[in-house]
Amino acid sequence: MEHGQWAFTHLSRCWHSGPVSIEERTLTPWTRASILLNISLQHIMRLDIKGSSSSRQGALLWPSLQMEEDPDIVNRNTELDDILRQISELGKWREILNASGLELQDCIIKRPLERTKPEEDSEDGTGRPPTTAQPPRGHTNLLTVPYSIPRALAVSPSLGGLPVTPELAGNLRKILFGNTFYVFNYEWKKSFFKFREPYSNLSYALEAERGGSRAIQMVVQANIIKYLLFTRQTNSDCCRLQSLSEVGEKEQERALAASLTDILWAAGEERSATISFVTSDYCFTPHLDYKLDNFTERLQLFSFKKKEDVRKFVYEHIQCFKDEGSHGVILFLYSLIFSRTIARLREDLDCTTSHLLHLSLGNFVCRQALMNLLLTGRASPNVFNGTLHCGDDGSPLEKPLHGVLARSDVGYLHWSRELLERTKLPMVGSMLKTPKLPIWVCSINGTYSVLFSPNRCLLSDWKMEHLFHMYFYNGQPSQQSTALLTIDTHSHHWEVGIKDTQGDPEKRFPSVEMAIRTKWEGAAIDWNGTMPFF
Structure with a gap:
């Protein structure tokens, strides 16, 4: 077919040009065929059939009223019939692909940015963007290809959950992105x-991604360490790092289920939690202002009033979070939002933050409000203690700023060399700096890692903080063992002996050490033979 040949040629050209973000050449023939089908459908539906739409509709809807048919109309009707036939044939291929376990899904292959077409300019020809909400231009230069959730990871619609509604899906998008036309890449x-x-x-360790989802993975990592060191029942009376290397697959699954449950239960104010899974059935037909992503529209929500019921349910379906292709991080994030509820999230946020994710260098990254939601169960947008009613000059603020109200099990440290050079670092309050347990999620130069100690008494006995050991894990595959750091807060100041005033500041003042010093000011840090890294 002419249009199918166009799609094949276009796909082949895209297949061999430019860098892409997936291993396209390793895709199966079925996946390639589904891509071809998707492109062909899009092309056919975009075809501009010449002639007025009114005459075309008249030819289709009111043939009995047309005594004499114009030859041009006949030709256009013939062309339209041919297109409809081709769509029908492509629809049959879609059924075949779906029967083979594939679905046409959206994922993103980045293409070189090009000048947008004239129709994207404003109607008055000024080039100003239209007044109605439109996706950013960078999103118009994207090619969509399949990335589906395997059928084995979709729960049965008869499991008993509540299907997501169009209103809830729209509000979910807005609290995440600030609009309904962004989708996860x-x-x-x-x-x-x-x-x-x-x-x-x-x-004990998770492999973390380099993108925006890394922040969520590392908070879950911190809670896994909490479970393995301080929560699970063991035969030993002491907590040792060795216990973290004695974790089998089943214990890994139990640790993940317990960690996800703890975070969701805190978000539900320790009264309830909601889990979201994908089913094989679509729950609603989206409206025009909502961009389809082919898995949010298939959500089923399961609510619980007892924490143990949450943990059991998560453990029974742990493959929906830990298996490849599951969209596990997104499903957990959805569950977190539904557990907190969108109404409470809007109360948590203040005038500085309206949604939980923002675009940075082409990827969605977590705002501080989302980090605090993960750590404390409340989406406060700031890291200071309490609520701020006055500015730095003492004058009252028009609207109060929301900070952290209580200590949590896992703390938070922040260091950014770039931010320090441009402005000043936000002062992390004691609620986050001094958690209940000696575990911290660290945001260091915009990348997340975990710092922890197996000594539960570290933060409850000030004498313990003179000389102690800490362990550091950054989630990268290149790290082959947990880094052991020795922290000395009293013997000498960390700057003593540093004479090199030239060269790489990262070598003279490693960012990991600077992050630690935001908690223990002036501490000297020994990497015990390991080359400082981050």
Whole structure:
């Protein structure tokens, strides 16, 4: 077919040009065929059949009133019939692909940005953007290809959950992105909770992505460490790092289920939690202002009033979070929002923050409000303690700013060399700096990692903080063992002996050490033979 040949040629050209964000050449023939089908359908539906729409509709809807048919109308009707036939044939292929376990899904292949077409300019010809909400131009130069959730990871519609509604799906998009036409990109969709090898030096550890989902993975990582060191029942009376390397696959799954449950239960104010899973059935037909992503529209929500019921349900369906292709991080994020409820989230936020994610360098990253929601159960947008009613000059603010109201099990440290050079670092309050347990999620130069100690008494006995050990894990595959750091807060100031005033500041003042010093000011840090890294 002419249009099918166009799609094949176009696909082949795209297939061999420019860098892409997935391993296209390793896709199966079925996946390639589904891509071809998707492009062909889009092309056919975009065809501009010459002639007025009114005459075409008249030819189709009122043939009995047309005593004499214009030859041009006949030709146009013939062309339209041919297109409809081709769409029908492509629809049959869609059914075949779906029967084979594939679905036409959206993921993103980045293409070189080009000048947008004239029809994207404003109607008055000034080039100003139209007044109605439109997706950013960078999003118009994207090619969509399949990235589907395997059927084995879709729960049965008869499991008993409540189907998502169009209103709830729209509000979910707005609280995440600030609009309803953004969707998660490929980097987010492929993110899930993947453990390192069982019974290895890092059997407790998750492999973290480099994109925006990394922040969520590392908060979950901190809670996994909390479970393994301080929560689970063990035969030993002491907490040792060795116990983190004695974790089998089943224990990994139990640790992940317990960690996800703890976070969701805190978000539900320790009264309830909601889990969202994808089913095989669509729950609603989206409206024009909502962009389809082919999995949010298939959500089923499961609500619980007892924490143990949440943990059991998550554990029974742990593959929906930990298996490749599950969209596990997104499903957990959805569950977090539904557990907190959108109404409470709007109360948590203040005038500085209206939604939880923002675009940075082409990817969606977590705002501080989302980090605080993960850490404390409340989406406060700031890191200071309490609520701020006055500005730095003492004058009352027009609207109060919301900070952290209570200590949580896992703390938070922040250091940014770039931000320090441009302005000043936000002062993290004691509620986040001094958690109930010696575990911290660290935001260092915009990248997330975990710092922890197996000594539960570290933060409850000031004498313990003179000289102590900490462990550092950054989630990258290149890290093959947990880094051991020795922190000395009293022997000498950390700057003593530093004479080199030239060269790389990262080598002279490693960012990990600077983050630690935001908690223990002036501490000297020994990497015990490991080259400082981040």
